[in-house]
Amino acid sequence: MPFGTLKGFGVTLKHIFRQPITQQYPEYKRPVYPRFRGRHRLNRHENGLEKCVGCSLCAAACPSDCIRVVAAENTAEHRVSAGERYARIYEINLSRCIFCGYCELACPFDAITLGNEFELSEYSRDDLIYTKDMLLAEPIKRVPVQDSDLYDTPIPAYKSSS
Amino acid sequence: MTIVPAEKIYEGTRIPARCPTILDVDPAEHDLDDILTVNFGPNHPSTHGVLRLIVQLDGEHVAGIEAVIGYLHTGFEKTMEAKTYWKGITYPERIDYLSFQANELVFVLAIEKLLGLSTPEKATWMRMCLSELNRIHSHLVWLGTSALEMGAISMFWYAFRERDMVLDLFEMVTGVRMHTRYFQVGGLAEDIPEGFYAQAREFARHMPRAVNDYEGLLDRNKIWLERTKGIGLLSAADALALGQSGPMLRASGVDWDLRKAMPYLAYDEVDFDVPVYPNGDVYDRYKVHMDEMRASARIVGQCITRLEEMRGQPWIADDRKVVLPPREELHTSMESLIHHFKIVTEGYLVPEGQVYVAVESARGECGCYLVSDGGPKPWRVKFRAPSFAALQTLATCLRDTAVADLIAVAASLDPVMGDVDR
Numbered sequence: 001m002p003f004g005t006l007k008g009f010g011v012t013l014k015h016i017f018r019q020p021i022t023q024q025y026p027e028y029k030r031p032v033y034p035r036f037r038g039r040h041r042l043n044r045h046e047n048g049l050e051k052c053v054g055c056s057l058c059a060a061a062c063p064s065d066c067i068r069v070v071a072a073e074n075t076a077e078h079r080v081s082a083g084e085r086y087a088r089i090y091e092i093n094l095s096r097c098i099f100c101g102y103c104e105l106a107c108p109f110d111a112i113t114l115g116n117e118f119e120l121s122e123y124s125r126d127d128l129i130y131t132k133d134m135l136l137a138e139p140i141k142r143v144p145v146q147d148s149d150l151y152d153t154p155i156p157a158y159k160s161s162s
Numbered sequence: 163m164t165i166v167p168a169e170k171i172y173e174g175t176r177i178p179a180r181c182p183t184i185l186d187v188d189p190a191e192h193d194l195d196d197i198l199t200v201n202f203g204p205n206h207p208s209t210h211g212v213l214r215l216i217v218q219l220d221g222e223h224v225a226g227i228e229a230v231i232g233y234l235h236t237g238f239e240k241t242m243e244a245k246t247y248w249k250g251i252t253y254p255e256r257i258d259y260l261s262f263q264a265n266e267l268v269f270v271l272a273i274e275k276l277l278g279l280s281t282p283e284k285a286t287w288m289r290m291c292l293s294e295l296n297r298i299h300s301h302l303v304w305l306g307t308s309a310l311e312m313g314a315i316s317m318f319w320y321a322f323r324e325r326d327m328v329l330d331l332f333e334m335v336t337g338v339r340m341h342t343r344y345f346q347v348g349g350l351a352e353d354i355p356e357g358f359y360a361q362a363r364e365f366a367r368h369m370p371r372a373v374n375d376y377e378g379l380l381d382r383n384k385i386w387l388e389r390t391k392g393i394g395l396l397s398a399a400d401a402l403a404l405g406q407s408g409p410m411l412r413a414s415g416v417d418w419d420l421r422k423a424m425p426y427l428a429y430d431e432v433d434f435d436v437p438v439y440p441n442g443d444v445y446d447r448y449k450v451h452m453d454e455m456r457a458s459a460r461i462v463g464q465c466i467t468r469l470e471e472m473r474g475q476p477w478i479a480d481d482r483k484v485v486l487p488p489r490e491e492l493h494t495s496m497e498s499l500i501h502h503f504k505i506v507t508e509g510y511l512v513p514e515g516q517v518y519v520a521v522e523s524a525r526g527e528c529g530c531y532l533v534s535d536g537g538p539k540p541w542r543v544k545f546r547a548p549s550f551a552a553l554q555t556l557a558t559c560l561r562d563t564a565v566a567d568l569i570a571v572a573a574s575l576d577p578v579m580g581d582v583d584r
Contacts, residue, residue: 004382011378012316021323033330035337035352060507063249100252100343105351106506108492108499114337150357151334 031144032116034152037101038143039117040092042135043110045082050136051111052090053083061106066096083109090132095125116143171397171414171442176558182404185557187218187226196220200565204233208311208569211579213553215572222564229556234583242543246509247273247347250540254530255341257545258581260303262341263289263296264523265530265545270345271426272519272532276512277347281479283428284472285349290427291362291465292335292344293521294458298369299328300524301451301458305376308448308573312389317379324372327365334358348485349478354469363466369459373452380448390445394559394571397442404558405551408526409450409576414442420522432464444574451576484510509538525549525576549581 023030032038043051054071072088080086103112117139122128178185187197202215209215212233218226238257242250254269255262267289274281306321329339335358336342336351344351380386396406401414411418419436421429437453439446478485486505487498504510514536520529529546552575559571 004387005384007381008379008383011375014375015320021326033334033337035335035355036333037337057503057506061249063245063252098252098256098341099338100341101337102249102252102343105486106502108502146334147357151355 029143031146032118033146034148036116036118036145037099037104037114039094039115039120039139040097040103040130040135041113041115041139042090042132043113044136049079050081050086051109052087052107053081053109053111054085054087054090055108057106057108058103058112061102063100063102064096064098066093067091067103068093087132090135092130092135093128094120094130095128115139116145117141118143171395175400175403176395176397176561177400177403178557183229183554183557185224185227185561187220192220192225197225202568204230209572209579210307210577211582213572213577213579213582215556215568217565217568219565222566224560224563224565224568227557227560229553231553231579231582234579236580236584238584239543239545243540246538247512247540248505248509250543251346252341252343254545255343256580257584258523258525258528258547258549258578259340260578261296261300261524261528263292263345264521264528266343266345267293268519268521268523268528268530268545269532269543270347271521272517272530273347273512275517275519276515276532276534277484277510278513279348279479279481279484281349282476284354284469284475284477285479286427287465287468287472288350288354288477289345290429290432291462291469292332292342293427294461294465295328295331295362295365297458297524298455298462299325301455302328304524304573304576305448305451308570309380309386311569311573312386314380314383314386317376320372320376320379324369327368331358331362331365334361346478346485348481349476351478353477359466359470362462366459366463366466369462370456373455373459377452387445389567389570390443390448390574392441392443392445393563393567394444394447394574395442396555396559400558401442401555404555406526406555407551408522408524408548409447409454410526410552410555412436412438413446413450415440420520420527424520426519426521432461434458434461444570447574447576511536511538512540520546523548525552525578525581545581545584547581547584549575549577549579553577553582 045051054069056069059067059069068091069087070089071085074080074084074086101114104114198219200217200219202217203209204212204214214230216228217224238253242253254265258265302321302325306318309317332342333339334355336344396414398415401411417438422436434457437450439449482501487501491498492502512534514534516533518529518531520527526548528548531544532540533542535541
């Protein structure tokens, strides 16, 4: 047998003594890095008002045109956001979304951020259109995040809330 | 460009006369009644995407071949004409989805050339670092899948293990594992996280050892040699005539690398070797890929050394007309907010003109031809896809091969169908 083939077996043998690198995914979730761009979230102020003022800048920034915003006026009886207007309809079509994070970059009020959720599969395409209620709600599944001091720069404070 | 003197590969040219991409069955050599037409693809796991090959078989031998492309046509170039430059950055990375950073880089460099914008040193070096990491990533996918197709399944696991390390680095720096949009016009989207330096340096140290392992498995493996040596021949003259670049050209004995020949970014300041092999067969293409991974790991190490000295320096140019203002200014400065709205909605105006910028991607010369009419959207974008050029050699390489070698040869061209069809 040629020596070269034996060398290959040597590599294989070496790997027997190494730790397996397999991650048992559904049971074990690898922590994502703090900058990870996953499912979108709409944020609220501490007093409960929505940060989104319905300016549609995220929709303008979206390269795949997957965001739909319809704004309405705030009234004294019905105050939803801190600004003059609020988003009456806010929908993201996640089956079109490319997770580029431009909406997050565009939003001047830090209202929309990309969170850490990546388990987004659905049985129906309709379920992938996320409405405002779904985006405002706290995600049911939480994904662990790596140490943000080490893997993120301190400047973007707007990311810490997501 | 120097041509390495090689042993004779073959006499004259093997490019089919009528059309370089179609190999017709020669009635003098084959009995036309024996010819069996087989569709290889478009949905075949070994075509690296959706490539359809109409193969005329005489027994085990490939007598004629014709490649049908277009199954992955997405119209990215046309769509980009309807998007502002800022939004357009997300598109080129999806053209060649394995060497996404190179495509992103070439588009950003083209815009910057039209704008006459210079980038901070840190951005230049980080771009180089990520481009080289991306080259390793692309080569690893190539190695893993090509070896898998020839029966070496463990190669696939080993290559994808290292690939995951690269993707982890991308996720840490940019936020996503692929298609990062991290290179922005003027520099980088975000600063480099502190943890990147150590982890990237560790990877640059680990990678040459991993390549040694791959070579230990394949280099002198009897089956691998039988499947790759002397198969898919392409001489230097034919490679040049068919417009090859990158690993295809270097495996045919032509010393041509844009990083050395026309240095962009800061490639003239780093030290690396360009591997050249003379035989123009599948084995030499494999060797070029292996040596390039080592060279890339070396460049990454040098980039990290330089980047570590640049901590705290700006990562994006300070040009308020083109670059999004710093995040924290949006709440305090009205002027910044106006610039922010202008760039996001309307985009920035790029002076009228046309440029062609080329970089060395993992598969060869990746070029971007950009025409601006002075507006906020490109008038025309055209990408020079190295995979498309590589696919043109298929008819030449596949002459006189057996059908089993068809997969080895098609894989060695390293085509990414997204890049071919665009």
